[in-house]
Amino acid sequence: MSIRLKFRLSYAAMLIVPLLLLLLTASLLTIVYHGDVQSLKSTYENKFEGIEERDTRNLIKHTFMQNTDLLTDTAFLDDLSADMLKKNTSLFIRSDQKTLYASKGLLLEQGLLDELPAFKNAGVHEEPFRKKYNNDWYQIAQFDLLSKASEPVSIFLINKTDPLVHFVRTFFPILFLSTVVILLLTHTLLTTYMSRKIIRPLLELREAAGLVTEGNLDFRVKIDSKDELGQLGMAFEEMRSRLQQSLLMQQQYESNRKELITNISHDLKTPITAIKGYVDGILEGVADSPEKNEKYMRTIAAKAGEMDHLIDELFLYSKLDMQKLPFSFESVPILPFLKDWAEELEVELEKQEVDLQIDMNGGEAARISVDRDSFKRVLGNIIQNSLKYMDKPEKRITVQTLVEGKNFTLAIGDNGPGIPPEAAGHIFERFYRAEQSRNTNTGGSGLGLAIARQIILEHGGTIHADSKEGAGTEIRIVLPIEEGGAGE
Template sequence: MKLKTRLIIAFITVITIPVLLSVTILCVMGRYQMSAIDKAYEISGTTVESFSNSMTVISQVTEKPYKELNEMARKSPQKMEDATSLEEFNKKLRGKKSYLLVRKEDTIIYVGTEMEEADHVILQLPEYGESESTSKNGVYLGGEVQALVKQVDFLYRDGDEGSAYIVSDVGNMIPEVEEFLVSMVFCVILVLVFTAALLIFWIYRGVMQPLGKMQLAAKNIKEGNLDFELNPTSDDELGQLCRDLEDMRKRLKDNVEEKIKYDKENKELISNISHDLKTPVTTIKGYAEGIMDGVADTPEKMERYIRTIYNKATEMNTLINELTLYTKIDTNRIPYNFNTLSVNAYFDDCAEDLAVEMESRNVEFGYFNYVADNVKIIADAEQIKRVVHNIVNNSLKYMDKPKGKINLRVKDVGDFVQVELEDNGKGIAAKDLPNIFDRFYRTDASRNSSKGGSGIGLSIVKKIIEDHGGKIWATSREETGTTMYFVIRKYQEVPIHE
């Protein structure tokens, strides 16, 4: 789950869960408190609507006392002047947060509370008969009083008008209602705290687990330990960050391994070049000393010594050129000069040069061209010539037959021109064939100093052909010979439609 989705869910949950739980608690506790109020104040029929209206609740609370007062005033008006009877009745009202006032004509004859509390109420008391129609529900006195007054009008035995009032302070809420509101506030706060804690734990767990893994991974990378795997446990933003960190680790590990391989190859190259240069240098030194010591005492010997020195110097120059080209290949800085070449003209010249060289080495050379005159390729003439000569020199290097033979074939294969160089050398073992284009790779048969070679000749060939957009491969049979193949895409002119 994405972090954005988690936050949206958390936001919705923070809103919905507290509301639902608060409503549920409100219903449960409301029913309980209504039942408690009914029992405590001896009323019935308390509803949520009346419970939320203090006037209605107070009116219900004093409903029974009001009926009793009305009955007492109607049947026993003499008790309305009896202080004892009035005090007993007032005690019942005090338990319901109300008190009694009794008036005879214009005189207050009984006050069931402190005079300071009753002064403002007395000033606003309705006159005899004024609240007859509303006496059951009471009359609200506003201003500083904030009281609900229920009035009972009656006649004393002597014929004087009298009024009894049940006064309830609306400003002082009954304890059960106050407790209920306090409990509700507490429950809502508790629900909010619980919901927030639960969501924080959920988000914290979803965030800290991948963060912990990434911290450990970063520590390993810092210490140079790249041999581990960071598996993302989620499909969110942190999971994507884990995958990016894992990709970075893999790339760092590949770079380290590539650097180790590069250093190893450089050491191997230096070792190979040093070894391969040592042989011609020793030969040159030996023949030069022979000339200096007068061993070459005849013109024929002198010519042979000089020719050997020249050949070994040429061999050294070839090795140095290969090293220079290898450096350019390693930094992708081979200086290509691409041109449109006629296949027949180019390979005819190439075959002519090879024929002269093979003749000097007593090797039979065959050239077969099956391509039409108009076929062209886009290539670097010098680099393709290097490819052909590197392959031929490699064949000559491992030629083990008394009469060597090399064939050059050029074929048209659809969109490509295919060049084949076949020899009758000792061949390459099947286990070595897939690796012959790797840098510094030498078959077991070529590891002696007499064969020479830096081990990068065929890797250079592969690089050049691939940079031309082509492909190179080989087939071979031991003791029979090897055939090298490479293909280069034809040049095709795109017609311009006017």
């Protein structure tokens, strides 16, 4: 439910609920004071709402007291009764329990007339009083006087009152107080409800914003509503979560940067120290023969080459990481491409006395979108990484291919020492080396497999390692096959 709808419903409830409660209160008060609710009727036009004191006094003073003959003047009494009936008031004149005159329809209420008070004293004007008869209420005014023949006469003005109007008049203070209480209670409850549903989430968001301002992101925003505030809370929580991840990533980047500086400083310092040592040897005349001099120069050139290779790898990885390395993708029949590469690799491995075993079956029609140079760099980095750690007398590298559905898998394995379990999940991370001492025999900066992973990701594929310590390692590359170029 939206906040707008909640406000509209609350405003409607502020009007409707008090009205219903007020009607209920009036009904209960009616039952308490009247015993039933049957006498409640709708108000109607031209209704006489009570007998006023001055009406009775003027009627008696200006008519019957001045001319008692009018008490028996039927024509006059009919005209007077007709006027009074317009105000819902009936006229009844009684002389010593004998009816002198009764307005039209009044005789039907004979039981009511029989219960009217007796004559008291001439000239006495009784205050209007209320009387209930057959579930109806009547307001009655009485005036006693003597006729021309000195007979006691009682004049009654009988008004059938509207119970609702009389009830309101009588119990107005109670109704007013009840209305005030109901309004206060209704508004208090609705305000409390709206406060819980709207103001409390806003306070939680304000508190959360304060925590973010202080740099504290280790919390969660919990707003369960489905309205705009709930959506705002979800957006705020998403922002907090992403900001926290961003800070953690920034910390990781900073840690990697420090590790990079440390590793690169170490890797650059080693060849530089060697170069300085051989240059000093040449300058000091240690290389006193053409053979020694040539050896020193070749060593210097090799160390400079190592430095150049390290710098190239750093530059390449930086461009890959920032996605600024251009790729030239083309649709390549992958099996012929790998066979040509394997032939070149076999020649190189023979020189190092490494046995190459090739098993490329299936997927002859498979075509994959690759950048030839970048993909060859990936294969070269994997082979070089395997050769660095070869520790068996009979060195062996295997190359296998497999087609699974719409994916082409290339597996390159070796029979090296394998990767320790604690290091297996990190070998594709940048600047990581399983051999933490970074000795010169294994060399490298730990960027070879990280570069390979970045290039494979750019190809839309995946790369991972399966290794068993002491038995060797297998690197598996999975690439998507182009539509219409699936293998067997």
